[in-house]
Amino acid sequence: MQAGPFRILIVDDHPVLREGLSSILHEEPDMIVAGEAGSGEEGVEMFRRLRPDVVLMDLRLPAMTGAEATETILKEFPDARVVIFSSYSGDEDIARCLRAGAQAYLLKDMLRTELIEAIRTVLAGQRYLPRAVQQRLRERRAYRDLTTREREILGLIVKGLRNREIAEVLGATEGTVRIHVSHILDKLGATDRTEAAVIAIERGIVAIE
Template sequence: MSSTAPPIRILIVDDHPLLREGLSSMIAGQPDMKLVAEAENGEQALQAFRDHQPDITLMDVQMPMMNGIDAITAIRTEFPTARIIVLTTYKGDMQALRAIKAGASGYLLKSMLRKELVDTIRSVHAGRRRIAADIATEMAEHVADDELTARECDVLRLVAIGNANKEVAARMGISEETVKTHMKNVLIKLGARDRTHAVVVALKRGIIDI
């Protein structure tokens, strides 16, 4: 990198102060990078991006007020060329897919930060896309799967928190038979043995959260 090239300007978005501090320290150790702002949630992230227009945004997914996926969508709506790297503890392929569809350029597990963060920042800044290898593998494994519909996800989410079919039907304003039909489709699409297995699979892949 040329010594006269400006540093990569970075915005950190995460609701955990210790993680922000760690990321800040890593960035401070790189001569070609500069931290320009921090935010604790998606709403703050959007305002910080407007104020600073960073080259790279490091974005957590699970945050209060506005989550990372919604924040990526909001930022990319106003700033279509924004380059955003998702940092997460979750390995689910569906969450990764939602982030990429929202406009993320990178997807990195927090357990990989020490080894891969700096190179990922430089790679995304150079215009490339970076997805953690094991996430990319899992995404490839499910690329031909039928996605759950929004209604099926709603049913499964209610089942996941302990509702029986009758309770799900009452809460959604549909018949118990319709609930059973939705659950049958869920089991088939997820390759699950039963309701409990379906919930485990859906949580692991990031299809639902509770």
């Protein structure tokens, strides 16, 4: 790991949280806050301009999500280091961010010491996943993957659409939609549409805007 000071970019749409993170980082003698961004797009632009050592990236951001911003940054700068921090612990959220290239995934109820440990671990070129996050990924192995069409239909179920309305949106027959819904319930282990919607949100399969 190179010598400090290490430059950190904070990306979060909540000014109070950015201020809190900045305060924590300022207590570390070898870390400085290089910049703060309030959206995914702004975070990408600031990374291009500042080239920080680590990005602290919120997951749920307006327009461009943290996972999308991470993927964009890593495509342009393969050596970039991104730490996702989120209040969402769904296995789909976690897996999506890791696929995008994030080296760490932290929950926002983390301790200050855990945040610093994660940053230093990532700076050393290693991945950092807390036990709770590792557990969610282990549980994920027991789930059966949904197809692209099933995910699309599940998203419409979460929005409250019935089979007939979903069929109209997708240009499919109501019977076909009914079969897909049956498969979705089976794969999620849900007894009805409402439970399927709850599971979809909890796991991060469908994001609520």
